[in-house]
Amino acid sequence: MTIDDIDRVTVLGAGSMGHGITEVVALAGYQVTMRDIEQELVDDGYDDIEWSLEKLAEKGLIDQAPADVMDRIDTAVDLETATEDADLVIEAAPEQMEIKKDIFGQLDEYTPEGAILASNTSSLSITEIATATDRPEQVCGMHFFNPPVKMELVEVIYGDETTDDTAETAYEFVESIDKTPIYVRKDVNGFVVNSVLGPFGDEAAWMASEGVASVEEIDAAMVHQRGYPMGPFELSDMTGIDIGYHVRKEAGKPIPPIVEEKVEAEELGQKTGKGYYDYEDGEGTTYEAGQGEDVDWLRIESRIVNEAAKLIGNDVATAEAIDTGLRLGAGFPEGPCRRADKIGLDTVLEKLDDLHEEYGEERYDAADYLRELVEAGNTGEDAGAGFFDYGDSAERDYTTINHSLNDDGLLEIELDRQARMNALNADMMDEIVHLLENVDVDEVRAVTFEGAGDRAFCAGADITGFAGIEPHEVEVTPVFQTVNDFPRPTLAKIDGYCLGGGNELALACDLRIATEDSEFGFPEINLGLIPGGGGTQRAMRMLTEARAKELVFRGHRIDGELAEEWGLINRAVDDDELEETVEEYVSDLVSGPPIALRKAKKVMNEGRDQDISAGLELESQAFGLLLSTDDMMEGASAFMEDREPEFEGK
Numbered sequence: 001m002t003i004d005d006i007d008r009v010t011v012l013g014a015g016s017m018g019h020g021i022t023e024v025v026a027l028a029g030y031q032v033t034m035r036d037i038e039q040e041l042v043d044d045g046y047d048d049i050e051w052s053l054e055k056l057a058e059k060g061l062i063d064q065a066p067a068d069v070m071d072r073i074d075t076a077v078d079l080e081t082a083t084e085d086a087d088l089v090i091e092a093a094p095e096q097m098e099i100k101k102d103i104f105g106q107l108d109e110y111t112p113e114g115a116i117l118a119s120n121t122s123s124l125s126i127t128e129i130a131t132a133t134d135r136p137e138q139v140c141g142m143h144f145f146n147p148p149v150k151m152e153l154v155e156v157i158y159g160d161e162t163t164d165d166t167a168e169t170a171y172e173f174v175e176s177i178d179k180t181p182i183y184v185r186k187d188v189n190g191f192v193v194n195s196v197l198g199p200f201g202d203e204a205a206w207m208a209s210e211g212v213a214s215v216e217e218i219d220a221a222m223v224h225q226r227g228y229p230m231g232p233f234e235l236s237d238m239t240g241i242d243i244g245y246h247v248r249k250e251a252g253k254p255i256p257p258i259v260e261e262k263v264e265a266e267e268l269g270q271k272t273g274k275g276y277y278d279y280e281d282g283e284g285t286t287y288e289a290g291q292g293e294d295v296d297w298l299r300i301e302s303r304i305v306n307e308a309a310k311l312i313g314n315d316v317a318t319a320e321a322i323d324t325g326l327r328l329g330a331g332f333p334e335g336p337c338r339r340a341d342k343i344g345l346d347t348v349l350e351k352l353d354d355l356h357e358e359y360g361e362e363r364y365d366a367a368d369y370l371r372e373l374v375e376a377g378n379t380g381e382d383a384g385a386g387f388f389d390y391g392d393s394a395e396r397d398y399t400t401i402n403h404s405l406n407d408d409g410l411l412e413i414e415l416d417r418q419a420r421m422n423a424l425n426a427d428m429m430d431e432i433v434h435l436l437e438n439v440d441v442d443e444v445r446a447v448t449f450e451g452a453g454d455r456a457f458c459a460g461a462d463i464t465g466f467a468g469i470e471p472h473e474v475e476v477t478p479v480f481q482t483v484n485d486f487p488r489p490t491l492a493k494i495d496g497y498c499l500g501g502g503n504e505l506a507l508a509c510d511l512r513i514a515t516e517d518s519e520f521g522f523p524e525i526n527l528g529l530i531p532g533g534g535g536t537q538r539a540m541r542m543l544t545e546a547r548a549k550e551l552v553f554r555g556h557r558i559d560g561e562l563a564e565e566w567g568l569i570n571r572a573v574d575d576d577e578l579e580e581t582v583e584e585y586v587s588d589l590v591s592g593p594p595i596a597l598r599k600a601k602k603v604m605n606e607g608r609d610q611d612i613s614a615g616l617e618l619e620s621q622a623f624g625l626l627l628s629t630d631d632m633m634e635g636a637s638a639f640m641e642d643r644e645p646e647f648e649g650k
């Protein structure tokens with residue numbers, strides 16, 4: 001079964017996950033059947049989808065009519081009718097092995113021979129579920145996160161017998177529904193995200209149990225110093241303290257006393273009104289910025305990194321997959337492998353060894369792979385390599401951007417920090433600069449920038465980490481200038497939020513094309529700041545003074561249509577015209593004469609900041625030089641011969 005063979009999808013279960021998965025799959029254009037064991041449950045799930053689609057449409061997050069999406073969804077109670085034509089089944093029934101095995105046994109009987117059978121289980125063994133069928137090679141895990149409509153990540157999990165063909169088709173299917181897949185190449189407990197996330201709560205609980213820091217101090221440190229979206233105790237209160245308790249019990253792992261106490265007292269978190277914090281009589285979380293300055297966060301992060309290293313060493317996942325997983329599946333501000341490379345793997349290893357010496361517990365056993373990296377001198381970014389390669393070669397691994405260079409010379413750069421709406425952080429800025437400085441310019445004819453996902457081009461600069469910077473440490477960030485000066489035309493393709501630093505990046509490009517409902521603005525003033533990446537200056541030169549000042553002073557957003565009227569962008573187009581319009585522009589740029597385009601960009605950029613006579617001087621020098629190029633000869637001949645020119649940049 002290849003991705004092209006998948007037309008009909010069946011989702012089993014209309015509960016929290018089942019209805020969400022059905023919605024996502026139907027949104028992507030597939031025909032879906034959603035099945036539950038009773039009509040009432042199916043109907044509830046169906047209503048939930050309808051409600052959710054209406055919300056998405058109201059917020060302008062989808063460009064299809066909810067009714068059209070609903071038309072692609074059938075419901076069923078009978079398992080055979082629900083699955084007899086299915087090319088792919090995604091099971092999202094209750095988390096009990098007997099139920100799953102029972103379902104997979106029946107699926108084996110009813111579904112067409114080639115159909116792929118996937119389970120959305122969070123914690124059960126795919127290998128064991130697959131034993132209920134005679135086609136374990138066609139069974140895999142497809143682990144969505146809650147809620148599926150919002151969460152970008154899906155883990156594609158191999159059971160022991162799963163073939164590459166099956167996993168690859170499942171992976172491509174996930175991409176086809178606009179989600180981001182990562183491979184989990186072995187059927188390990190917790191898969192990737194929950195395995196690596198485990199120590200976040202576990203080590204925090206040991207620390208609080210020992211009394212080295214309080215619940216509030218630890219939460220404050222992890223959120224305000226380390227940038228996690230929630231503190232470990234806050235997270236545990238949200239998911240339920242009993243969940244982590246049972247996971248440890250089943251895995252035969254020791255339970256931190258503080259967890260034991262909470263479970264005994266039946267204070268399980270938000271669902272019981274009380275957990276580490278009081279949600280009933282109290283105000284919920286009570287930690288504040290500034291608390292927990294002395295918390296030894298490295299204890300927690302070292303264990304997270306260690307878990308990641310175990311997975312890599314055991315060929316379960318790559319560092320890149322782990323980082324993507326934790327960013328998109330757990331909202332980590334950056335991937336744990338990337339972060340470890342910054343901290344220094346030797347520092348991480350030393351911490352684990354110290355803890356091991358002090359406590360003698362298995363949880364501090366350092367992964368072989370971590371030790372091997374350190375022994376080989378690959379201790380992270382400063383050493384040029386760690387989990388990732390930081391050599392100055394073009395081979396360097398990027399963790400916040402994706403890029404590809406096609407045969408026509410179009411370099412496409414995708415900003416990819418979806419969990420943070422592609423906000424610029426230090427890594428992203430550094431990686432863009434590194435890419436533009438190391439790419440072979442002769443191979444490139446034009447560059448486009450766009451944002452991953454469907455919400456944002458780039459929603460700003462990630463301000464986690466700004467607090468506490470001394471004024472003298474603030475530098476002019478080179479990324480905007482590097483983009484501005486890149487000797488090829490650059491184009492920002494904008495769909496969604498284009499704010500703050502994202503807006504500055506777009507303004508540093510030569511051309512900007514956006515969807516009409518994209519939103520542009522400089523919200524910095526609302527934070528008591530001003531744009532710091534050239535925004536004030538570029539806006540003044542690009543817009544009328546009144547409009548530039550309005551954007552910067554008021555901090556309001558304007559939509560794509562108004563941005564076009566103001567001259568902030570070249571074109572505002574309908575959602576479904578964006579691709580086509582960008583292609584038309586790009587095709588002119590990549591087929592245009594490279595030297596003339598480079599000169600045009602240079603004299604226009606430099607001349608803008610000078611008086612007209614100096615600008616004219618620049619222009620005439622460039623003009624003179626172009627007269628002697630092969631491209632100019634080619635352009636003239638093509639014109640005479642009435643054909644398309646083929647410029648070679650000579």
Ligand code: NAD
Binds near residue numbers: 013017
């Ligand atoms: P849920 O209880 O909300 O929904 C399960 C649904 O499956 C119920 O409506 C139930 O009636 C139905 N069901 C029972 N037997 C069935 C059968 N034989 N065929 C079809 N449907 C059947 O549970 P959920 O939270 O949606 O979880 C479903 C699966 O997704 C579980 O394996 C769970 O581990 C996994 N999961 C859950 C989450 C989460 O946060 N809720 C996240 C990721 C994965």
